[in-house]
Amino acid sequence: xxxxxxxxIDDAKLAEPAGSKRGRPRWLTAxxxxxxxxxxxxxxxYWPILFQVYMSFTDYGLRNLRFDAPAANFxxxxxxxxxxxxQVAQIxxxxxxxxxxxxxxxxxxxxxxxxxxxxLIAVLLNAKGLWFRGVYRAIFVLPIVIPTLVVATVxxxxxxxxxxxxxxxxxxxxxxFGMSPDVFHIRWIDQVDPPVSWIPLPLxxxxxxxxxxxxxxxxxxxxxxxxxxxxxxxxxxxASIDGASAxxxxxxxxxxxxxxxxxxxxxxxxxxxxxxxxLIYMVSGGGPLRQTEILVTTxxxxxxxxxxxxxxxxFGIYTMIILLVLTLLTNRIxxxxxxxx
Amino acid sequence: xxxxxxxxxxxxxxxxxxxxGGTSSTGGGVAAGSIKGNITLWxxxxxxxxxxxxxxxxxxxxxxANPDAxxxxxxxxxxxVFNKFQTEAxxxxxxxxxxxxxxxxxxxxxxxxxxxLDDKLKGKLDKVAPLGVDGLKVAGKLYGIPxxxxxxxxxxxxxxxxxxxxxxxxLMTMVKAGxxxxxxxxxxxxxxxxxxxxxKLLDDSGKCVADQGGWADAMQYQxxxxxxxxxxxxxGGRADTSFRQGQVDMIINxxxxxxxxxxxxxxxxxxxxxxxxxxxxxxxxxxxxxxYINNSAKNVDGAIALALAITDAVGQKAYADVAGDVPVxxxxxxxxxxxxxFADASATGFARPQSAEFANYWGPFGDxxxxxxxxxxxxxxxxxxxxxxxxxxxxx
Numbered sequence: 259x260x261x262x263x264x265x266x267i268d269d270a271k272l273a274e275p276a277g278s279k280r281g282r283p284r285w286l287t288a289x290x291x292x293x294x295x296x297x298x299x300x301x302x303x304y305w306p307i308l309f310q311v312y313m314s315f316t317d318y319g320l321r322n323l324r325f326d327a328p329a330a331n332f333x334x335x336x337x338x339x340x341x342x343x344x345q346v347a348q349i350x351x352x353x354x355x356x357x358x359x360x361x362x363x364x365x366x367x368x369x370x371x372x373x374x375x376x377x378l379i380a381v382l383l384n385a386k387g388l389w390f391r392g393v394y395r396a397i398f399v400l401p402i403v404i405p406t407l408v409v410a411t412v413x414x415x416x417x418x419x420x421x422x423x424x425x426x427x428x429x430x431x432x433x434x435f436g437m438s439p440d441v442f443h444i445r446w447i448d449q450v451d452p453p454v455s456w457i458p459l460p461l462x463x464x465x466x467x468x469x470x471x472x473x474x475x476x477x478x479x480x481x482x483x484x485x486x487x488x489x490x491x492x493x494x495x496x497a498s499i500d501g502a503s504a505x506x507x508x509x510x511x512x513x514x515x516x517x518x519x520x521x522x523x524x525x526x527x528x529x530x531x532x533x534x535x536x537l538i539y540m541v542s543g544g545g546p547l548r549q550t551e552i553l554v555t556t557x558x559x560x561x562x563x564x565x566x567x568x569x570x571x572x573f574g575i576y577t578m579i580i581l582l583v584l585t586l587l588t589n590r591i592x593x594x595x596x597x598x599x
Numbered sequence: 600x601x602x603x604x605x606x607x608x609x610x611x612x613x614x615x616x617x618x619x620g621g622t623s624s625t626g627g628g629v630a631a632g633s634i635k636g637n638i639t640l641w642x643x644x645x646x647x648x649x650x651x652x653x654x655x656x657x658x659x660x661x662x663x664a665n666p667d668a669x670x671x672x673x674x675x676x677x678x679x680v681f682n683k684f685q686t687e688a689x690x691x692x693x694x695x696x697x698x699x700x701x702x703x704x705x706x707x708x709x710x711x712x713x714x715x716l717d718d719k720l721k722g723k724l725d726k727v728a729p730l731g732v733d734g735l736k737v738a739g740k741l742y743g744i745p746x747x748x749x750x751x752x753x754x755x756x757x758x759x760x761x762x763x764x765x766x767x768x769x770l771m772t773m774v775k776a777g778x779x780x781x782x783x784x785x786x787x788x789x790x791x792x793x794x795x796x797x798x799k800l801l802d803d804s805g806k807c808v809a810d811q812g813g814w815a816d817a818m819q820y821q822x823x824x825x826x827x828x829x830x831x832x833x834x835g836g837r838a839d840t841s842f843r844q845g846q847v848d849m850i851i852n853x854x855x856x857x858x859x860x861x862x863x864x865x866x867x868x869x870x871x872x873x874x875x876x877x878x879x880x881x882x883x884x885x886x887x888x889x890x891y892i893n894n895s896a897k898n899v900d901g902a903i904a905l906a907l908a909i910t911d912a913v914g915q916k917a918y919a920d921v922a923g924d925v926p927v928x929x930x931x932x933x934x935x936x937x938x939x940x941f942a943d944a945s946a947t948g949f950a951r952p953q954s955a956e957f958a959n960y961w962g963p964f965g966d967x968x969x970x971x972x973x974x975x976x977x978x979x980x981x982x983x984x985x986x987x988x989x990x991x992x993x994x995x
Binding site for chain 1: 690691706709837963966970974992
């Protein structure tokens, strides 16, 4: 193979037209170049996906893992049907559609905050005459560079009812106004009743939201900062001459010109948030009563706690389809991949 | 550090006394020098905990007596030990042997991951209590070398509670009078109460019958206890801390924390069986810790010999003295009264079933406990819902 590759990088041969009869055709050389990558991709990416599709149509379990084990039983679309009809008795109160609704709400509610805060901070950091701009930008990158697992563990401790910094901080502030510390004995993670009676979301959702906002906005700020640098100052000068206010300039120049950068970032943020396993698993554990469980944490439970590989494979396929539809829909609505030039 | 050194020294002395200089055979019938080859062992004891100290001391002594053996010890987090073993063993890997409670024994046997040991252990478990041997059997076959009994009991702080409550009524009176108890809010630690109120989980066919009385009464009692000032914690670490720091007077927990509680409370620490109820004694889940031999073990004979050496009379004595665990051997004398209390609690416990049906207890009843304690469901409705879900999962 090495000899073939060495021969193929001969400049003279590369220059040959396609279909040359004197030597190897040019297209063949190209294929030889991508062959190693293709082989690796087939082995580590496409084969597992195909195997997962196969597993999803079987009752694959622990007993089928060994090389010498009997093949799993083919069950057709039973796994797929059981999932959407909530026939997963191994997980109490399993509710696929409720979980999907929460997963989507979780995703959108987070990304809206990320983008809004991200853009606002970027615009503020872009203001003329701001001192220590570089320092601020460096500090704001911090949440991105700390591993999510560490962030989740720290925030989980901060939300502790008795010893957590959040309740202690609130109690200290409340103390200034003469409030008893007992008022701030808030069970951020364990409380089952929703804090707002007419909003069916547990307190742990808000704890997760606060954590993920802290985690997610800096990325959007970086993207927005980059995009802001590319907006020509001439637009603002022209708008000023025409008498446009700062607010009008923001909504009519800044926001539209940020859009080409922000929409792909938002789509990326959506996919990451939709699959944000570490944070949910470590902070709320999906609780209380599975109210903050998302699709990927449930898939993990199906595999890790129940060893239902076949069912989990079907679950994974559903998750992939949902994300694909979500991405295509968003792309269509926002025209993210269209040219803006 | 000093405690650890003393513990190690105690084990070394005990082992050297029993082995008579490393030439006599051990209680499990393993002669010094008879353990050979590479052996990989897994455990899930907490780092620096008393159980890890006990095991390390025993292993060190065995290594010295068996220079031909290369024993590799790997610690695995407890919440991952079953999953890690099952996944690796199913793929043909994993350790030669590992120790854990018999929580997942049935599932592992049904997945063909463990070696049946009846022939290999013939005549070698004569000194083990029958409940210990039975606990490691699935469908009549033996799949482990028994070592310890484990069931929860009532820890109390003698400074605050001079006499522990013997009945649920006494406990209620104490809590109403200002004594405090913290309970782990889950299906395991609370499992013992329903038996005290006449509740039964499964009938002989494996059908859940918890909705036919007893369980709802037990949960009603828990609600009354909570209303009187009893604390419920979903975070076990936090519950432990509050007892160890003297913030609460009583806690229900297992022998695996005895050594650690002793460090903090010393002579103030007391242990008693869970209080009996109006219909009889409490029935906590009695588990058996054993050593299991991987079906894919590369050194089966070495692994069995090592497990027998660890679980011989000397080893089990060390576990009892250092970690406060309850030995399964009848020839081990437990001198610590606290460990004796755990032995009593284990004897009255409900032997942990190895059936596939019992595996479906945790999800539904875990949720039921949360819903009831948090006031989202009445005890009767919560238990009925959980029982129905368990039966549905078991197709009963």
